[in-house]
Amino acid sequence: MxxxxxxxxxxxxxxxxxxxxxxxxxxxxxxxxxxxxxxxxxxxxxxxxxxxxxxxxxxxxxxxxxxxxxxxxxxxxxxxxxxxxxxxxxxxxxxxxxxxxxxxxxxxxxxxxxxxxxxxxxxxxxxxxxxxxxxxxxxxxxxxxxxxxxxxxxxxxxxxxxxxxxxxxxxxxxxxxxxxxxxxxxxxxxxxxxxxxxxxxxxxxxxxxxxxxxAQALARTADQLRDDDAALTEWAARVYPDAVAEDRSAAVEVLADLPVAVGTRVLRRWLTEVGATEPASAVTRQVWALVVDWSGQGPVAVGGDAARRLVVTRRDARLRVEPQPR
The missing domain is CATH 3.40.50.620 (HUPs)
Structure with a gap:
């Protein structure tokens, strides 16, 4: 050798x-x-x-x-x-x-x-x-x-x-x-x-x-999407303090002014920080609908444990995460 x-x-x-x-x-x-x-x-x-x-x-x-x-x-x-x-x-x-x-x-x-x-x-x-x-x-x-x-x-x-x-x-x-x-x-x-x-x-x-x-084309696609994702994630990080208050509620007015790609990134970070378990794309989109397609719909389940579940509700133009018993 x-x-x-x-x-x-x-x-x-x-x-x-x-x-x-x-x-x-x-x-x-x-x-x-x-x-x-x-x-x-x-x-x-x-x-x-x-x-x-x-x-x-x-x-x-x-x-x-x-x-x-x-x-x-x-x-x-x-x-x-x-x-x-x-x-x-x-x-x-x-x-x-x-x-x-x-x-x-x-x-x-x-x-x-x-x-x-x-x-x-x-x-x-x-x-x-x-x-x-x-x-x-x-x-x-x-x-x-x-x-x-x-x-x-x-x-x-x-x-x-x-x-x-x-x-x-x-x-x-x-x-x-x-x-x-x-x-x-x-x-x-x-x-x-x-x-x-x-x-x-x-x-x-x-x-x-x-x-x-x-294979080379797919690898190039990954490189391009990584650049896009980094830019959108940085934008979401800049607006996050304006969207999320000290009481951990999220402002609908701020979120609604954002492009979908940025707003959903803000929501995904917010959901993670307030205790949601692995907020998948489908869950994040349902919460996003509370912002941009509001018609009085009920809460969105975002996780929890055997004793309680966590739901997102919209009240007074704010999104809040609240526990509910199973």
């Missing part, structure tokens, strides 16, 4: 990865010390190898989800592989649990473990342009808004994604050039998972039907 500094002639794939990490580091990092989340797959192994060769001081954080037989051995192998690059490595053992199915539980457990282990260092993640395109397609299929369709950002401290403009195939070619044999997670080919079906069925069909370039 190639060691850090031993490579004299690099493949194009290796050069692209190292260049991507160096560019990311120049733009976003203040220190050379980073963590890299490592699964043992091609994307994360290639990222860890490239980060070392880009001059960063790397600690690989390998999360063992304990979801498959032999997962401990796979995690130990991944950690040894990262050490072989000239980095440090740690194995983090988690037990996913909670609502939302195994994918959501595993994701929560993984990010919690990385947060606890990173020791105030940034964590680099191996998401590629293909992951970005899949995320946008999933959002489109679910009718998501701009915030969701803007998908993943390259830097949202402490999480960094240096490879968002790199294709998945490039990480595989780089691993081959470095003599690495990545672990193939069987979950990545299991059609029970929605993302797997998007990856292996839907996206290739789009590419074929439209003559290629779809």
């Amino acid at each position: 190639d060691r850090a500094g031993a490579l004299t002639g690099r493949s194009r794939a290796q050069q692209e990865l190292i260049g991507a990490v160096r560019g990311f580091a120049r733009e976003h990092l203040d220190d050379e010390q980073v963590c890299v989340a490592v699964s043992g797959g091609a994307d994360s192994l290639a990222l860890a190898a490239a980060a070392v060769r880009a001059g960063l001081r790397v600690t690989g954080l390998v999360v063992d989800h304990q979801l498959q037989d032999g997962s401990a051995a796979t995690a130990a192998w991944a950690a040894r592989t990262v050490v072989g690059f000239g980095a440090q490595a740690r194995v983090l053992t988690v037990r996913p649990d909670g609502p939302g199915g195994p994918e959501a539980a595993a994701r929560r457990a993984r990010y919690d473990a990385l947060e606890q282990a990173r020791d105030r260092q940034p964590v680099l993640l191996g998401h590629t342009l293909d992951d970005q395109a899949e995320t946008v397609l999933l959002g489109l299929g679910r009718g998501s808004g701009a915030r969701s369709l803007s998908a993943m950002t390259a830097w949202a401290a402490p999480w960094g994604r240096p490879l968002l403009r790199v294709r998945r195939e490039t990480t595989r070619r780089a691993c081959a050039a470095w003599g690495l044999e990545p672990w193939a997670d069987p979950h990545n080919d299991d059609p029970r998972y929605t993302r797997v079906r998007v990856r292996h069925d839907l996206l290739p069909r789009f590419e074929e039907a439209l003559g290629g370039g779809v």
Whole structure:
């Protein structure tokens, strides 16, 4: 296996990865010390190898989800592989649990473990342009808004994604050039998972039907929507103090003067701060109707618990959140 500094002639794939990490580091990092989340797959192994060769001081954080037989051995192998690059490595053992199915539980457990282990260092993640395109397609299929369709950002401290403009195939070619044999997670080919079906069925069909370039176009769409969402969210933040009073009621007159895209962002923030549980788009729109389509309609349920529910009512040109017994 190639060691850090031993490579004299690099493949194009290796050069692209190292260049991507160096560019990311120049733009976003203040220190050379980073963590890299490592699964043992091609994307994360290639990222860890490239980060070392880009001059960063790397600690690989390998999360063992304990979801498959032999997962401990796979995690130990991944950690040894990262050490072989000239980095440090740690194995983090988690037990996913909670609502939302195994994918959501595993994701929560993984990010919690990385947060606890990173020791105030940034964590680099191996998401590629293909992951970005899949995320946008999933959002489109679910009718998501701009915030969701803007998908993943390259830097949202402490999480960094240096490879968002790199294709998945490039990480595989780089691993081959470095003599690495990545672990193939069987979950990545299991059609029970929605993302797997998007990856292996839907996206290739789009590419074929439209003559290629779809993944790059979807990633560009995410970039554009992220810019739009940032501008609208900043506008909503500016007007929020005028719309929401100290008693936590919201002024209908102020909200009604706002464009829908801004007003609903103000409402979503307000609902979250007054205790609504996950104010989805449909709920936010119902509350917005209390502002712009008022005809004396009753309260809108926005969450609560087993003992009471929270509702939004309109009285005296103000919106208020009130508890009601179940």
